[in-house]
Amino acid sequence: MTSWKTDFLQTQITSETTPKRALVILNQPFSEGLFLRLWSSSQWHCCADGGANRLFDVVDSAQRTLFLPDLIKGDLDSIRNDVKDFYISHGVPVVEDADQDSTDLMKCVSAVQDLETEQQSEYDIVLLGGLSGRLDQTIHTLSYLHKLRKTRKRIFAVTDDNVGWVLDGGEHIIHIDHSILGPTCGLLPVGIASTLLSTTGLRWNLWNQPSSFDGLVSTSNHLVPTEDTVWIRTSNPIWWTAELRS
Ligand SMILES: Nc1ncnc2c1ncn2[C@@H]1O[C@H](COP(=O)(O)OP(=O)(O)OP(=O)(O)O)[C@@H](O)[C@H]1O
Ligand SMILES: Cc1ncc(C[n+]2csc(CCO)c2C)c(N)n1
Numbered sequence: 654m655t656s657w658k659t660d661f662l663q664t665q666i667t668s669e670t671t672p673k674r675a676l677v678i679l680n681q682p683f684s685e686g687l688f689l690r691l692w693s694s695s696q697w698h699c700c701a702d703g704g705a706n707r708l709f710d711v712v713d714s715a716q717r718t719l720f721l722p723d724l725i726k727g728d729l730d731s732i733r734n735d736v737k738d739f740y741i742s743h744g745v746p747v748v749e750d751a752d753q754d755s756t757d758l759m760k761c762v763s764a765v766q767d768l769e770t771e772q773q774s775e776y777d778i779v780l781l782g783g784l785s786g787r788l789d790q791t792i793h794t795l796s797y798l799h800k801l802r803k804t805r806k807r808i809f810a811v812t813d814d815n816v817g818w819v820l821d822g823g824e825h826i827i828h829i830d831h832s833i834l835g836p837t838c839g840l841l842p843v844g845i846a847s848t849l850l851s852t853t854g855l856r857w858n859l860w861n862q863p864s865s866f867d868g869l870v871s872t873s874n875h876l877v878p879t880e881d882t883v884w885i886r887t888s889n890p891i892w893w894t895a896e897l898r899s
Pocket of ligand 2: 728752753754755756757
C-alpha cells in the first residue's frame with residue numbers, strides 16, 4: 654500500500670525521512686505566501702522560461718538576491734530581457750533549449766532528471782502552477798504527470814487554489830491536514846478508459862464503482878472534517894485534486 658503524505662507545504666522537514674524537493678516555477682500567477690512556503694521547503698529551484706518573470710516580480714527588489722534559482726530553462730521566448738540580465742549577472746545558469754517538440758515544463762523535469770543522475774539521489778518535484786490558465790497547457794500538465802507516473806512516484810502540481818497529483822493503480826492513504834486542504838476535492842479519470850474506484854473519508858464515497866470521462870466523474874466531492882485520512886483504491890491511474898485553503 655502506498656502512503657502519500659500531503660506535507661509538501663511544511664517547512665520543517667527531517668531529511669532522514671523525506672526526500673529532497675525540486676521546485677519548478679511555471680509561468681502562472683501565484684501568491685507571495687504560497688511561493689515563500691514552497692521555496693523554503695525546496696532544496697533546488699528551477700524556473701521554466703517565463704516562470705523567471707513570475708519569480709522576479711513576486712520578490713521585493715531588495716530581497717531578490719535571496720531567491721536566486723539554480724536554473725532557468727526553456728526555449729526562452731517568454732523570459733523578459735531585464736529578468737534574464739538580472740539572473741545572468743547573479744550567476745544563475747540560463748539554458749536555452751530551442752526544441753519545439755517539448756514544452757518548457759518537460760525541459761525542466763528533464764533537468765531534474767539530470768540533477769538526480771549527477772547526485773545519485775531522488776527528488777520529489779513540485780510544480781508551482783500548471784493547473785489553470787490556458788486549457789492546452791493545463792491538459793498538458795494532466796497528461797504529462799499521468800505519463801510520468803510510470804517512472805516517478807512523487808510529482809505534484811500546486812496552485813493557490815488546488816493541489817493535485819496522479820494516483821497510480823492500487824491503494825493509497827492520503828493524510829489530510831484540514832487546516833490546509835479542503836473542503837472540496839475530486840477524482841478525475843483523465844487518460845484512462847475507466848477505473849474501478851473505492852474510497853473512504855469522503856462525503857460522497859464510492860465502492861467498486863466505475864468512473865470514466867464518459868460516465869461518473871467525482872467532482873465537487875468533500876473531505877470529511879472528522880477524518881484524518883482518505884483511502885482510495887483505484888484499478889487504473891486517476892488524478893486526485895484537493896482545494897487549498899487560503
Ligand atoms: N497560461 C498557462 N496556463 C497553464 N500553464 C502555463 C501557462 N503559461 C505557461 N504555463 C506553464 O509554464 C511553462 C512556461 O511557460 P512560458 O510562458 O514560459 O512558455 P510557453 O511558450 O507559453 O510554453 P511552452 O514553451 O512550454 O509551450 C509552460 O511550459 C507551462 O507548463
Ligand atoms: C504535433 C505538434 N503539435 C504542437 C507542436 C508545438 N509545440 C509543442 S511543444 C512546443 C514548444 C513550446 O515552447 C511547441 C511549439 C508540435 N511540435 N507538434
